[in-house]
Amino acid sequence: MTIWPPPQIPPFPPVRTPWRTEPRPSAPAPMSTQVAAAPGPLADRLLDHRIIALTGNLDRDASGRTVAALALLDASGDQPVRLRLTDVAADLDTAFTVLDALDLMRAEIHVTCLGTVAGGALAVLVPARHRIASPHSLFHLCEPDAVCIGVGIEAEAARHRDRMRTLTARIADTCGRPESDVAADMRAHRILTADEARDYGLIDTVTGAHPA
Template sequence: MRLRFEPPGPPLEEPTDAMPPWLQERLFDQRMVVLTGPLTGPSATRAAAALMTLDALGPEPVRLQLATPDGDLAAAYGLIDVLDSMGAPVHAVVTALTGGAAVGVLAASARRLAYRHARIRLSEPRAAAVNGTADEVAAAAGQYLRELEELALRIAAATGQPRSRIEDDLSAGRVLTAEEALDYGLVDEIIGTK
């Protein structure tokens, strides 16, 4: 018998409004990488390539703009590994709603900022669809739980919050305002406050 494990909700899709090349070039010249829409394998790969290139060009900080409301754990870990290996510091800026696996990317950044009206949703990331036997589905579920635990540990280390609180907030889907994220320890500074 073959079972299929499906995540709740519609599948993650790539945004259709691609950024014009001239704008990408201007942002790149300013050492800025923009990550919008769901965090998927292709979007994480593009962001990782840009970050690694900017890292190779010099030690100045790189600004990573985040507006990623949901995402794939595997894609997030690929990007987190790049952030961990960079010599140039990455300053992540939450510009809109950021949540799910992308919160791990925020936590892995050297400096974490948010615009005043940004929101951060602590929520369990989607699990990838798995086809296969019951044993294969069980193994994939076990792997997902290990990755979710690693995400909670990463966020706990960045914020100083107890792991149990992080796990509870991820499970509940807690949404933080920029001010709440500052108090929580998830951001270091709010942009746009007087």
């Protein structure tokens, strides 16, 4: 006997075996996350020209890629390495990771700043031989966020204060200013234009044409 139309048979549930992994739902991309020093053809071409481009929040993964790229370029020649900072911010720990790598470089570091450079990302300017900014760049002097590493609150607070003193001292030495003045500006969240940052000592030159 033939039944028409044929009955609708519900699909069988998928068989679960140890040889087939469960499909995972794709998580939505974070709205505010940006990638710094992202791998890819463009980054590879920039590395060929000894350029490292950083943008967005310099998190642990991005700082690790940056350190690896710096080591590769330093081992491959003595020509200057150019860092291009576009709207970069960093917490204190990742800032010191990159700063330590820059301090170990034999090649000169040349930095070009575009957009806003904020917080711990200012540490990248410290060891640079040449520091250039676009006319509309901004420099946000502020205390970087602290990252808890599982220790007690008091120990973490003391560690943060020690690192802040070190960062402030390095910036003050670079700018030729009293450490107390730089510390006060960071507590006050002072924002400098490109011209003000040049006068402050954070950068050497403002490049590009100013609007009439």
